[in-house]
């Protein structure tokens with residue numbers, strides 16, 4: 001399977017629907033939602049709790065299946081891939097950053113980042129090179145030999161971002177990446193995500209309540225009740241004089 005750089009949007013959803021059934025209760029989370037996500041941009045999906053943001057992200061990243069509609073990622077229709085091909089697509093082309101970091105307690109930062117690179121078939125030397133480069137990019141070189149229990153929340157999230165980044169994915173998904181962090185650490189994570197979109201041309205799709213993210217996003221989609229209510233492009237943050245807080 002190949003996923004060539006698409007001429008159009010990096011990600012497209014067409015009329016997607018998703019419901020969850022628990023006992024006799026059926027919750028229609030998404031009902032005919034369509035959107036296009038442009039390549040190389042940081043797109044933020046915001047909206048109140050329970051409106052379906054995480055479900056949408058899980059569907060667009062191939063983690064969950066739709067009941068109806070289509071998702072086209074990098075030119076491949078995800079619904080047309082069998083589970084093996086879908087797994088391979090996710091391995092080769094996507095990275096995921098979670099609110100709770102999802103790091104292995106027993107592994108150092110460097111080992112966490114190297115692990116998926118072995119699955120990609122890189123040699124130990126190549127994996128080490130790429131992992132150290134990614135950790136350097138998120139400012140974690142001095143602490144890359146520490147385990148999660150020895151790292152702050154912000155540092156753990158930076159390791160998780162380095163792990164996603166080291167795969168050099170075209171698509172990077174982030175689900176509430178700053179919600180477990182204080183203001184300063186949250187800001188660092190936002191800056192890193194923004195820089196990844198800018199310097200690597202990665203398509204970054206981020207779900208968040210965090211209003212600080214809005215002015216750093218190229219585009220903000222506001223969701224409510226499983227629908228996109230607004231689609232806007234915030235003005236880029238104004239340059240601040242050196243030494244003043246942004």
Ligand SMILES: Nc1ncnc2c1ncn2[C@@H]1O[C@H](COP(=O)(O)OP(=O)(O)OP(=O)(O)O)[C@@H](O)[C@H]1O
Nearest residue numbers: 020021022027029048049050051052053054055056
């Ligand atoms: N696996 C599931 N089984 C049953 N219901 C689910 C499941 N996953 C999500 N839901 C329901 O779907 C709705 C949307 O959930 P989702 O997590 O997508 O919302 P969200 O906008 O990301 O919320 P939050 O901002 O609080 O994380 C909620 O009512 C939730 O309870």
